Amino acid sequence: xxxxxxxxxxxxxxxxxxxxxxxxxxLPKGDDVRENAPFVDDESAPFAIMxxxxxxxxxxxxxxxxxxxxxxxxxxxxxxxxxxxxxxxDHYGVAxxxxxxxxxxxxxxxxxxxxxxxxxxxxxxxxxxTQGMSGLMSITGEGPGRPPVKVGAPVTDIMxxxxxxxGILAALxxxxxxxxxxxxxxxxxxxxxxxxxxxxxxxxASGQVPGAMGSAHPLMAPYQAFQTEDGWxxxxxxxxxxxxxxxxxxxxPKLADDPRFESPSIRMxxxxxxxxxxxxxxxxxxxxxxMTKLMQAGVPAGPVLDVAQMTSDPQAxxxxxxxxxxxxxxxxxxxxxxxxxxxxxxxxxxxxxxxLGQHTAEVMAEVGYSKEEISAFTDNGVIE
Numbered sequence: 001x002x003x004x005x006x007x008x009x010x011x012x013x014x015x016x017x018x019x020x021x022x023x024x025x026x027l028p029k030g031d032d033v034r035e036n037a038p039f040v041d042d043e044s045a046p047f048a049i050m051x052x053x054x055x056x057x058x059x060x061x062x063x064x065x066x067x068x069x070x071x072x073x074x075x076x077x078x079x080x081x082x083x084x085x086x087x088x089x090d091h092y093g094v095a096x097x098x099x100x101x102x103x104x105x106x107x108x109x110x111x112x113x114x115x116x117x118x119x120x121x122x123x124x125x126x127x128x129x130t131q132g133m134s135g136l137m138s139i140t141g142e143g144p145g146r147p148p149v150k151v152g153a154p155v156t157d158i159m160x161x162x163x164x165x166x167g168i169l170a171a172l173x174x175x176x177x178x179x180x181x182x183x184x185x186x187x188x189x190x191x192x193x194x195x196x197x198x199x200x201x202x203x204x205a206s207g208q209v210p211g212a213m214g215s216a217h218p219l220m221a222p223y224q225a226f227q228t229e230d231g232w233x234x235x236x237x238x239x240x241x242x243x244x245x246x247x248x249x250x251x252x253p254k255l256a257d258d259p260r261f262e263s264p265s266i267r268m269x270x271x272x273x274x275x276x277x278x279x280x281x282x283x284x285x286x287x288x289x290x291m292t293k294l295m296q297a298g299v300p301a302g303p304v305l306d307v308a309q310m311t312s313d314p315q316a317x318x319x320x321x322x323x324x325x326x327x328x329x330x331x332x333x334x335x336x337x338x339x340x341x342x343x344x345x346x347x348x349x350x351x352x353x354x355x356l357g358q359h360t361a362e363v364m365a366e367v368g369y370s371k372e373e374i375s376a377f378t379d380n381g382v383i384e
Contacts, residue, residue, distance in 0.1 A: 001070070001080070001082045001089075002023065002031075002082065002083050003033070003084075004033055004083070005154060006158075006160040007083035007111050007161065007164065008023070008033075008050040009160075009161025010081050010161040010168070011023065011051075012052065012054070013165040013338075016052075016347045017347060019079075021054045021055070022054065022055045022057055022073070023055065023057070024059060025057070025058050025059070026058075026060075026061045027059060027356075028384075029356075031051075033047045033050065040333045041329040041331045043327050043328065043352075045333065048325070048333055048335060048352060048353040050353075052325055052335055053351055054351075054353065055358070055363060056355065056358045056359050057360045057363050058357030058383060059383055060383070060384075063380075063381075063382050065377060065380070066383070067094075069369075074103070075099070078107065079106070079107045079108075080107070080108050080109065081164065081168075083160075085123075085124045086112055086122055104180055105179065107171045108181065109184040110183060110184070110185050110186075111164045111187065113125010113126070113129070113130060113188050113189060114189045115185055115186070115189065115190065117185075120189070125188045126188075127155070127156045127188060130187075131150045131151060132150070134192025134195070134196065135193065135196045135200075136151060136155070136192050137150050138210075139210055139211065141214070143211070143213060146212065148212075149212070155191075155192070157188060157191075159192075160186055162191075164186055167186055198210075198218055198219060216275075220264055220268065221271050222237050222274060222275070223235070224275070226279055226282040227283055229283055229284065230287060231303065233282060233301060233303060233304070234301060235278075235299070235301050236299075236300035240263070240264065242299050243261075243264075243267075245298060248297065249290075249293045249294055249299060250281045252281060319341070320337045322334055322336065322337065323337045323349055325351075328355065333352070337349070361374050361378075
């Protein structure tokens with residue numbers, strides 16, 4: 001029973017891996033993302049990208065019958081995923097403590113803003129809020145004196161979904177040993193915190209509070225974006241070996257003997273001067289030309305692409321990260337592919353995102369409801 005992004009991400013990963021995932025939505029409108037533009041054949045592209053490979057059930061959760069159907073679906077499932085505010089599942093009568101005795105093998109995954117325990121457990125959580133509270137926004141942006149900046153993508157939402165998937169698979173593996181399920185509890189807040197490993201290590205060991213550094217790295221240099229003649233280039237020449245290869249590519253041998261840049265730690269101490277010196281060199285040629293030279297020399301580097309460029313990049317295409325699932329009316333609708341490749345069990349996108357309630361009758365029949373019951377529920381507005 002998921003909406004928006006965190007739990008839908010979790011369900012999407014499992015569906016791509018081959019699980020039979022049923023998305024339960026509250027009537028009358030379903031997941032709010034269904035209303036988000038852009039649309040192709042009246043189908044939301046943001047909804048489609050998160051909910052492919054799933055079947056869809058629509059329930060009127062304001063009715064006792066809708067709550068009873070939800071409970072029956074959960075009891076018959078291996079895994080239940082929800083990402084509502086703490087207390088919502090209690091209202092529906094399907095909180096973990098309310099249902100675990102009826103289905104002791106159930107793996108029950110709760111993804112929330114701040115987790116099921118602690119002083120913030122009752123708070124709602126959004127990616128923007130948890131990016132700020134996790135410390136991410138303090139280390140993202142152009143630098144000192146500039147406003148806090150969130151990461152452009154909703155990273156705590158997405159990563160919380162990935163953590164949910166990881167937790168479910170760990171619980172599933174444990175169930176093979178014990179025969180028992182458990183609750184898996186993670187949050188957007190923790191997803192954000194775990195992305196601060198380097199910065200947290202710096203603070204907890206030294207007392208120094210890291211701040212925003214643009215694209216630069218807090219521990220090594222040069223390791224950031226540099227402006228070229230026609231764009232931007234990301235460069236990773238942080239260790240001494242790649243540093244020497246890079247200055248050879250630049251045709252600037254004197255930099256090897258410059259006392260300001262003679263070792264990795266000293267380069268970090270003189271980062272602003274290093275960036276100024278290197279920028280002068282990189283602005284003398286195009287991104288493509290620098291890429292050719294740096295790749296030949298074995299220096300890690302890459303262009304800064306926009307989303308359109310990324311979706312046509314030959315590596316993204318070769319890795320099947322861009323796939324066309326089409327709409328229900330046959331128009332082209334591209335989505336991102338599964339980011340893990342399996343040698344024996346390759347993933348497939350077998351179906352587009354479901355229409356609201358598209359598979360309700362089918363799924364209800366699978367858990368024992370008769371045609372007459374399903375018809376009556378439909379007539380009474382309990383299901384769609």
